[in-house]
Amino acid sequence: MTTQLHTPAADVMGIALVAHDSCKPDMVAWAREHQAILGQHRLYATGTTGGLVADETGLPVVRFRSGPLGGDQQVGARIAEGDIDLLIFFWDALTAQPHEPDVRALLRLAVLANVPVACNRATADLVITSPLLAAPDREHVDTRLAGRHTS
Numbered sequence: 001m002t003t004q005l006h007t008p009a010a011d012v013m014g015i016a017l018v019a020h021d022s023c024k025p026d027m028v029a030w031a032r033e034h035q036a037i038l039g040q041h042r043l044y045a046t047g048t049t050g051g052l053v054a055d056e057t058g059l060p061v062v063r064f065r066s067g068p069l070g071g072d073q074q075v076g077a078r079i080a081e082g083d084i085d086l087l088i089f090f091w092d093a094l095t096a097q098p099h100e101p102d103v104r105a106l107l108r109l110a111v112l113a114n115v116p117v118a119c120n121r122a123t124a125d126l127v128i129t130s131p132l133l134a135a136p137d138r139e140h141v142d143t144r145l146a147g148r149h150t151s
């Protein structure tokens with residue numbers, strides 16, 4: 001059986017927003033800048049990030065638990081389920097996180113599922129304005145998954 005992790009309805013994508021504390025102002029500013037595009041998609045976020053983005057933009061955001069309390073794992077699970085097509089994760093490159101294993105697991109699942117990941121604002125700008133956003137490579141998962149069943 002071929003593994004297909006991404007089969008969202010029409011052109012609406014699931015976009016997950018995650019930001020460590022020092023990066024939250026950047027995430028809010030980025031979300032405001034791209035509010036019109038983000039408003040066309042389903043938004044998910046870890047708890048605190050999601051609250052800030054929702055408050056600042058008025059956009060609906062499905063909020064998971066706070067990152068250190070399991071939110072990263074919940075985002076990872078939704079990637080594995082095929083609900084999330086793009087991960088914007090502004091992580092703090094200068095501060096050790098108590099939930100580092102969760103962060104690593106989330107990034108691992110995103111890579112495995114061929115989900116684009118933007119870890120800083122420059123990359124996030126490129127990804128969210130890319131013409132490929134309208135036609136993401138949803139079928140191309142890691143070839144090592146071929147023949148495996150995820151459900």
Ligand SMILES: O=C(CO)COP(=O)(O)O
Pocket residue numbers: 018019020021045046047048049050065066067068071072099103
């Ligand atoms: O810690 C996080 C990601 O690893 C972010 O979680 P919060 O959005 O709840 O702060």
